[in-house]
Amino acid sequence: MTAREEILARVAxxxxxxxxxxxxxxxxxxxxREAIVAQFAEYAADYKANVVRVGPEGxxxxxxxxLSGRVLVAPDLPLDWLEFAPPAxxxxxDGEPFPPVPSPPEGRGGIAFVRDDGxxxxxxDATDAVLTLCSVAIAETGTVVLDAGMGQGRRAxxxxxxxxxxxVPVERIVDTVPEAVARLAAAVREGRxxxxxxxxxxxxxxxxxxxxxxxxxxRLDVVIVG
Amino acid sequence: xxxxxxxxxxxxxxxAQDTLADAQMRRNLRHATTxxxxxxxxAVAELPDWEALRVAGAAIKDEALSRLGELLPQLEEAVxxxxxxxxxxxxAEEACGIVAKIAQAHGAWEVVKVKSIATDxxxxxxxxxxxxxxxxxxxxxxxxxxxxxxxxxxxxVPAIHRNRAEVRDLFRAKLGADLPTxxxxxxxxxxxxxxxxxxxxxxxxxSGANFAVAETGTVGVVESEGNGRMCLTLPEVLITVMGIExxxxxxxxxxxxxxxxxxxxxxxxxxxxxSMWTGVRKGDGPREFHLVLLDAGRTDVLADPVGRQTLxxxxxxxxxxxxPVYERAGGHAYGSVYPGPIGAIxxxxxxxxxxxxxxxxxxxxxxxxxxxxxxxxRIDIPEVLIYLRxxxxxxxxxxxxxxxxxxxxxxxxxxxxAIRLARRGxxxxxxxxxxxxxxxxxxxxxSVRDAPALPNRSFRELWKERKEGRGE
Numbered sequence: 094m095t096a097r098e099e100i101l102a103r104v105a106x107x108x109x110x111x112x113x114x115x116x117x118x119x120x121x122x123x124x125x126r127e128a129i130v131a132q133f134a135e136y137a138a139d140y141k142a143n144v145v146r147v148g149p150e151g152x153x154x155x156x157x158x159x160l161s162g163r164v165l166v167a168p169d170l171p172l173d174w175l176e177f178a179p180p181a182x183x184x185x186x187d188g189e190p191f192p193p194v195p196s197p198p199e200g201r202g203g204i205a206f207v208r209d210d211g212x213x214x215x216x217x218d219a220t221d222a223v224l225t226l227c228s229v230a231i232a233e234t235g236t237v238v239l240d241a242g243m244g245q246g247r248r249a250x251x252x253x254x255x256x257x258x259x260x261v262p263v264e265r266i267v268d269t270v271p272e273a274v275a276r277l278a279a280a281v282r283e284g285r286x287x288x289x290x291x292x293x294x295x296x297x298x299x300x301x302x303x304x305x306x307x308x309x310x311x312r313l314d315v316v317i318v319g
Numbered sequence: 320x321x322x323x324x325x326x327x328x329x330x331x332x333x334x335a336q337d338t339l340a341d342a343q344m345r346r347n348l349r350h351a352t353t354x355x356x357x358x359x360x361x362a363v364a365e366l367p368d369w370e371a372l373r374v375a376g377a378a379i380k381d382e383a384l385s386r387l388g389e390l391l392p393q394l395e396e397a398v399x400x401x402x403x404x405x406x407x408x409x410x411a412e413e414a415c416g417i418v419a420k421i422a423q424a425h426g427a428w429e430v431v432k433v434k435s436i437a438t439d440x441x442x443x444x445x446x447x448x449x450x451x452x453x454x455x456x457x458x459x460x461x462x463x464x465x466x467x468x469x470x471x472x473x474x475x476v477p478a479i480h481r482n483r484a485e486v487r488d489l490f491r492a493k494l495g496a497d498l499p500t501x502x503x504x505x506x507x508x509x510x511x512x513x514x515x516x517x518x519x520x521x522x523x524x525x526s527g528a529n530f531a532v533a534e535t536g537t538v539g540v541v542e543s544e545g546n547g548r549m550c551l552t553l554p555e556v557l558i559t560v561m562g563i564e565x566x567x568x569x570x571x572x573x574x575x576x577x578x579x580x581x582x583x584x585x586x587x588x589x590x591x592x593x594s595m596w597t598g599v600r601k602g603d604g605p606r607e608f609h610l611v612l613l614d615a616g617r618t619d620v621l622a623d624p625v626g627r628q629t630l631x632x633x634x635x636x637x638x639x640x641x642x643p644v645y646e647r648a649g650g651h652a653y654g655s656v657y658p659g660p661i662g663a664i665x666x667x668x669x670x671x672x673x674x675x676x677x678x679x680x681x682x683x684x685x686x687x688x689x690x691x692x693x694x695x696x697r698i699d700i701p702e703v704l705i706y707l708r709x710x711x712x713x714x715x716x717x718x719x720x721x722x723x724x725x726x727x728x729x730x731x732x733x734x735x736x737a738i739r740l741a742r743r744g745x746x747x748x749x750x751x752x753x754x755x756x757x758x759x760x761x762x763x764x765x766s767v768r769d770a771p772a773l774p775n776r777s778f779r780e781l782w783k784e785r786k787e788g789r790g791e
Contacts, residue, residue: 096407100563101388103618109385109627114378116571136588211602214519214553234581234589247603248552248594252545274574281535281570284401286600289577289593294545296459296507307459307507308514309545309592 119275122268129232129268130317133261136235137315140292146317152260159258159314160204162221167246168208170226209250217249222256223310228280228287230266231273236291237261237315238273240280248286257310259290263319324411324442325666327654327676331683335652344649347482352640358586359637359693365588366578376579377697379572380631383533383564384621390533390566391612397536401598403608408560410615415446417611418525418558422452425556427523433540433550434458435527436634437560437613439656443525454525457514457546459507466493514546524550524605528561529633530576531610534569538610539595541580551594557605562613564621564630576633579695583635616669625706626668631696632661638690638700644683653680660690664703672710681707716760735779742773 094102122129130146138144147155153174166172207220226244227237237259239245244260251257267273277287294309327334338344363369383390395405408414422430430447432438432454444454444465456465463469466489487501496509526547531538538559540547551557567573573595581590599608620626639645639659650658654676655666663684667677681704690700713721727737748754749772757765764770776784 096409096413099409100407100612100614100618101391103614104387104391104563104621107387107618107622107627109387109621109624111385111389112378112382114375114382114568116379116569117375119571119574139588140591218519231589236589241600241603248548249603252548252552270578271571271574274571274577278570281537281595281597284597284600286594286596286604288548289589289595290591291587291589292591294543295591296544307511307544307546308457308518308549 119271122272124268126263130263130266132268133230133232133235133266134315134317136232137230137237137292138235140235141295142235142292142313142315144315144317149318152316152318155316156224156258156260157204159316160222160224160256162203163205163207163219164258165209165212165217165220165223165246165250165254166206167225167244167250168210170224170244170246172206209246214249214253217253220254222258223251223254224258225251225260227259227261227265229273229276230261231268231270232266233269234291236273236289238277239288239290240277241285241287242280248288251288251290252309255310256312256314257290258314258316260316260318263317266317323439323656325440325655325657325669325677326674327666327680329654330676330679331648331652331654332679334654335648335683338649338652339647341649343482345647348646348649352646355586355640359583359640362582362586362588366582372575372578373695373697375575376633376695377628377631379567379575380633380696381628383566383568384627384630386568387563387566387621390568391563394531394533394536394566395612397533398531398538398598398608398610399536401536402600403536403598403610406609406611408611408613408615411441411613412446414441414560414611414613414615415443417609418443418560419447419450419452421556421558421609422447422523423450425523427452427521427556429453429455429517429521430523430525431455431457431517431521431550431554432461432524433526433542433547434461435525435560436656437527437562438525441560441613441615443560455514455517455521457517457550458542459510459544459546462510462514463489466490514549518546518549518553522554523556523558524554525558525560526550528559528565528610529580530565530567530573531561532567532570532573535597537570537573537595537597539573539593541577541590541593543585543591545592548592548594551596552604555605556607556609558609558611560611560613562615562617564617564632580633580635583633583637583693583695616671619671620665620668623668626664626703628698629661629664629668629703631698632665633696635695637693637695641689641693643685643687643689648683653683655680660684660700660704661698664698664700664707667707672707678707678711681705681711720760735777738773738777742775745773748772 134144134146145155225246228240228242230237293311293313294307296307398405406417408417428451447454456462463486483501483503486506487498490496490506490509491498494509494513498505498509526540528538529541540551581587599605620630638661642660645659653662655662657665663680667680670677672678684704686701688701727733752772754770754772755765
């Protein structure tokens with residue numbers, strides 16, 4: 094008997110009669126949008142994320158204010174809305190990780206966007222920050238979820254750099270965890286990986302003192318738009 | 320060497336005598352458990368329908384356990400379809416063999432690990448070590464335990480028995496870290512530097528799993544530090560070892576458990592990072608994914624209609640944090656990687672009640688029931704404790720005594736007489752209103768407890784006098 098056959102035989106012999114749990118269907122929260130957005134902002138900040146809220150016309154300014162140096166972005170993140178942005182740079186051939194950061198236009202801080210087109214881990218490590226969109230954000234817990242969808246990139250991209258700036262349009266904020274899980278179902282069925290982020294990394298392993306920033310970005314900026 | 324297996328080396332009472340004497344451990348543990356108890360209450364109070372959530376969690380787990388025969392193949396198919404490989408392991412040895420074989424096939428002499436109690440249970444690190452493969456623990460507490468050659472003493476905060484000065488000394492000695500201070504931030508910084516190099520260069524990673532969804536083949540790891548994300552994303556090969564009871568039927572069920580687990584374990588609304596992945600994905604994460612489904616006694620527990628609920632456990636450790644016995648005796652007294660109330664029922668069921676050390680664990684309880692109150696999946700731990708106690712062998716003298724007591728209590732007249740006799744006979748044993756010593760078999764009770772003396776009137780007698788006094 095293979096291990097599989099034996100284990101399944103033992104399961105069958107255990108004689109548990111199948112039951113099906115009742116599931117409550119997920120309904121959209123009746124709460125007011127403003128309350129939901131405000132709670133998301135509050136709870137995300139509770140976890141030591143820096144949270145700012147801007148109107149659509151203020152995003153470029155807000156993002157520019159938060160970033161400097163080499164900023165990693167997903168290959169499919171549109172950059173034209175960041176009207177000050179210089180074109181994205183490619184890694185150099187000669188062993189230098191990247192060409193020097195171009196001088197800032199119009200007095201903005203020096204930012205060079207780098208597309209994550211199959212960069213090596215060492216190249217990811219040589220960046221200063223990563224900028225992404227998100228799939229859904231959750232007010233109940235102050236969580237942002239990435240699902241490898243548009244503008245979010247592969248998982249290593251938001252893991253290796255020390256600073257992560259995530260843009261959260263208000264329409265992507267839901268109230269509860271069940272609502273978020275429902276919204277993510279399509280991505281999951283497509284086989285896309287999910288990363289749920291609730292603040293920068295933390296540990297309480299030494300005498301239960303909470304210490305931020307062990308692995309993963311030690312600085313998390315959340316830009317709520319709308 | 321982290322990992323400690325599930326075979327207690329001593330009976331609980333004997334082990335506890337030693338651990339009770341460790342004042343530092345008790346201080347750390349009392350501080351930790353008291354802090355987290357209060358936090359948990361607040362976290363749980365935030366959700367309007369916590370009880371309904373517990374009921375839902377228990378129901379989903381019961382469904383999963385009752386349909387394992389269907390769900391395990393469904394999970395296997397979904398994972399395979401997404402490019403992963405599923406392996407089945409009947410016992411610890413087989414599981415370790417599978418992991419070693421995969422690592423060796425990739426020429427890996429070092430692997431990075433995310434904390435996984437299941438891999439501690441099967442003593443994976445030792446098994447790999449014996450084959451020349453070094454498993455680097457990347458969870459800060461597990462790293463501390465590994466460097467200190469210790470066994471974890473708590474499911475969630477495994478190094479709680481160590482204080483910061485000890486950790487600093489350990490890091491200095493074993494990592495060569497330059498640490499002038501023992502501030503937790505500096506200690507974590509030293510660990511980060513050491514481990515980052517490992518993450519960026521190691522080829523094979525081993526993890527556990529908090530859940531796997533049968534419907535979609537999606538596996539999830541809930542963590543705080545980011546070492547999970549590192550291990551699950553950067554290496555080329557990922558091997559996940561998961562107990563078969565961790566399966567969830569549907570994708571939507573993830574919502575219930577993501578609400579129950581963080582609030583019950585770290586008492587947060589949500590833990591910092593949760594990763595979920597399905598098989599492999601080109602250009603994003605490991606090229607190869609292996610899921611090792613572990614039985615190792617779980618099908619035995621499944622076969623027991625009363626004990627089966629034990630398998631609902633989501634390893635939150637809420638029960639540890641409220642248990643008066645655990646708080647004082649500490650995790651090491653249980654001799655297993657599963658300590659506390661859940662350990663007291665899971666360890667003996669995995670091993671079988673014939674195990675002479677494990678079968679003392681159901682007695683490591685005052686049956687206060689606090690564990691049942693906090694369990695997010697409503698495992699009736701007291702019920703299972705008593706049930707398991709019934710399965711231990713009892714000496715003829717004890718059985719005879721119990722029969723006698725049952726006889727005396729079986730009739731009101733006999734009971735009243737028994738009380739009167741006891742009251743008269745207790746005289747020489749009473750000092751300052753308490754009885755600190757009883758002879759013979761009864762001494763088992765008084766060796767660790769003081770009994771109050773029987774008062775000169777029982778409640779019934781007082782009540783009767785009162786009624787007669789009022790002429791009723």
